[in-house]
Amino acid sequence: MTxxxxxxxxxxxxxxxxxxxxxxxxxxxxxxEFVTFFxxxxxxxxxxxxxxxxxxxxxxxxxxxxKKNPEHARVGFVFQNYHDSMFPWRTVIDNVTxxxxxxxxxxxxxxxxxxxxxxxVNLWEHHNKFLYQLSGGMKxxxxxxxxxxxxxxxxxxxxxxxxxxxxxSRKMEMELLKIWRENKKTTLFIxxxxxxxxxxxxxxxxxxxRPAEIKGIVKVDLPRPRTLEMLRDERFYKIRNKxxxxxxxxxxxx
Amino acid sequence: MSRLEFLKTLSDKDGTRRTGYMLxxxxxxxxxxxxxxxxxxxxxxxxxxxxxxxxxxxxxxLSAEILPDVGxxxxxxxxxxxxxxxxxxxxxxxxGYFKKxxxxxxxxxxxxxxxxxxxxxxxxxxxxxxxxxxxxxxxVWGSTLIxxxxxxxxxxxxxKLRLRAARAYKAKGFKLFRHVILPxxxxxxxxxxxxxxxxxxxxxxxxxxxxxTNVGLGHRILDAQLVYKIPEMYSAIILxxxxxxxxxxxxxLLEKKVLHYSGR
Ligand SMILES: Nc1ncnc2c1ncn2[C@@H]1O[C@H](COP(=O)(O)OP(=O)(O)O)[C@@H](O)[C@H]1O
Ligand SMILES: [Mg+2]
Numbered sequence: 001m002t003x004x005x006x007x008x009x010x011x012x013x014x015x016x017x018x019x020x021x022x023x024x025x026x027x028x029x030x031x032x033e034f035v036t037f038f039x040x041x042x043x044x045x046x047x048x049x050x051x052x053x054x055x056x057x058x059x060x061x062x063x064x065x066x067k068k069n070p071e072h073a074r075v076g077f078v079f080q081n082y083h084d085s086m087f088p089w090r091t092v093i094d095n096v097t098x099x100x101x102x103x104x105x106x107x108x109x110x111x112x113x114x115x116x117x118x119x120x121v122n123l124w125e126h127h128n129k130f131l132y133q134l135s136g137g138m139k140x141x142x143x144x145x146x147x148x149x150x151x152x153x154x155x156x157x158x159x160x161x162x163x164x165x166x167x168x169s170r171k172m173e174m175e176l177l178k179i180w181r182e183n184k185k186t187t188l189f190i191x192x193x194x195x196x197x198x199x200x201x202x203x204x205x206x207x208x209x210r211p212a213e214i215k216g217i218v219k220v221d222l223p224r225p226r227t228l229e230m231l232r233d234e235r236f237y238k239i240r241n242k243x244x245x246x247x248x249x250x251x252x253x254x
Numbered sequence: 255m256s257r258l259e260f261l262k263t264l265s266d267k268d269g270t271r272r273t274g275y276m277l278x279x280x281x282x283x284x285x286x287x288x289x290x291x292x293x294x295x296x297x298x299x300x301x302x303x304x305x306x307x308x309x310x311x312x313x314x315x316l317s318a319e320i321l322p323d324v325g326x327x328x329x330x331x332x333x334x335x336x337x338x339x340x341x342x343x344x345x346x347x348x349x350g351y352f353k354k355x356x357x358x359x360x361x362x363x364x365x366x367x368x369x370x371x372x373x374x375x376x377x378x379x380x381x382x383x384x385x386x387x388x389x390x391x392x393x394v395w396g397s398t399l400i401x402x403x404x405x406x407x408x409x410x411x412x413x414k415l416r417l418r419a420a421r422a423y424k425a426k427g428f429k430l431f432r433h434v435i436l437p438x439x440x441x442x443x444x445x446x447x448x449x450x451x452x453x454x455x456x457x458x459x460x461x462x463x464x465x466x467t468n469v470g471l472g473h474r475i476l477d478a479q480l481v482y483k484i485p486e487m488y489s490a491i492i493l494x495x496x497x498x499x500x501x502x503x504x505x506x507l508l509e510k511k512v513l514h515y516s517g518r
Contacts, residue, residue, distance in 0.1 A: 053422050077422040085419040088515035089437040099423035101433070132518035150423060 003031035003186055004052075004154060009061035011047050012211075021047040022059075023211035031066075032184040036197040038243060039207030045190045048212065049156050052188070053077050066153040073154065076147025076185075080159040082139040086131050092142050093118065093127040099150035110149075117145040120182075121175060137168040141175065148179070155187040162192060169193075170228055173200060177226055194247075198240050199226055206246040216246040302485050310485035311492060320474065324493055327471040330386065330458045331501075334393035335451045342398040342450070343443060346405025350439070356406070363402055371396030371453070372460055384466025393457040397450035404446025408439030441509075441516040448505050455498050471497070 050056035065073035079085035161169035291303035382388035462472025478487035
């Protein structure tokens with residue numbers, strides 16, 4: 001059954017200059033699905049996420065998440081910039097439980113949820129540290145925990161690993177898939193790295209240049225659990241090339 | 255010796271070195287001071303030697319004669335600064351947050367800020383009389399404006415992405431203010447406090463030199479000068495410096511502790 005429904009989503013910023021950010025996007029996403037979005041810089045991906053998480057309410061078209069309007073849906077947002085999107089004055093655990101605290105969940109209950117998550121990703125020993133005492137990867141892991149602690153309907157990840165080095169991002173991808181296998185959260189993931197987009201996804205949505213339209217959707221039928229070895233797999237290459245073909249069918253430019 | 259101990263001796267040595275450099279320039283100044291007074295380069299009436307001044311200073315402190323002045327100045331500074339914080343912070347933060355408040359107050363604040371506070375003192379004397387009220391009111395006036403401006407920018411400069419993240423996790427109303435906007439803007443607000451308290455000290459010292467003051471460092475400085483008790487004048491000036499320095503250091507300590515996250 002369709003869990004997230006995006007129907008004829010259009011978004012234009014009527015500032016000066018007027019920017020048509022999303023031309024027309026329609027997409028249905030199943031519960032528990034892992035969908036990645038692959039498209040050129042500035043094509044409107046973040047705009048789409050802002051609509052989905054209820055921060056951007058001025059748009060055309062219809063969007064529902066778990067039958068709810070975006071403003072009423074629970075969204076776990078993981079931002080690309082883990083530095084600016086986290087709260088440096090809070091400890092790791094207090095960052096993780098931020099959303100629950102805003103909702104008025106009791107401290108005991110909050111810490112129970114937060115501690116459990118931090119243990120799962122091996123961050124618990126750092127729970128009383130401040131964010132600036134952690135490495136970039138650990139910060140982003142904290143940010144993922146913050147999103148999950150909120151018990152979201154959907155996880156939105158906006159290029160979460162693109163600021164990390166190669167080795168760390170691959171490690172984080174595996175960590176993310178491990179978490180995802182356990183809780184099967186519906187996950188929407190923006191990536192500008194084709195390997196990442198393919199390796200993580202059930203489906204890769206290829207977007208055009210701005211204003212965003214869907215150029216095509218590629219199903220990734222690699223077996224799960226996914227491993228980094230698959231990056232060298234024949235089948236991986238085939239799928240990757242399909243994505244590239246879609247992406248570049250007009251030389252990447254329109 | 256373990257590696258750690260070795261590193262410790264290094265840093266100890268470093269500390270000693272630092273203290274050495276810190277003392278070097280003051281000692282040099284005192285030395286030049288001593289020289290110019292021994293060689294009578296400057297009239298001894300205007301600039302007595304350091305020994306004369308320091309023994310006067312110690313004497314004034316030991317006899318507790320000058321303590322009421324220090325106390326009075328301190329209380330005036332403290333009270334006016336406290337009031338300025340209470341008035342200035344909310345106004346500034348509202349200007350930073352609400353466009354309408356900003357547009358309504360921006361011009362007025364900028365205009366009044368362009369008038370040196372001390373220029374208004376005669377006016378304040380008219381309204382508040384020659385007692386403490388006028389002195390405190392004028393210091394409050396001056397420092398409030400600084401605190402308003404810095405609090406405003408503190409909120410205005412709040413990281414947009416951080417606010418977006420907070421809103422994505424449904425932070426709103428007072429909780430958004432208390433848990434995100436306030437800590438986010440606090441470093442800049444506190445910078446305003448530091449400027450504000452310095453200005454309070456400046457204004458209080460200046461207005462203590464006017465009529466209607468019987469006690470206070472400013473009064474002591476001017477009084478000593480009028481009757482040519484020059485060593486006493488220098489002592490009072492030095493004590494004023496010590497007071498300002500102590501307040502500043504206190505702030506730095508507080509910032510290091512409370513604003514540990516600032517810029518990280
Ligand atoms: N708040 C905004 N106001 C005006 N224009 C915006 C705003 N946010 C994004 N845009 C514009 O919309 C386009 C798409 O931006 P974005 O969704 O951030 O792209 P990306 O796909 O790289 O995430 C860009 O041209 C950007 O300048
Ligand atoms: Mg983006």
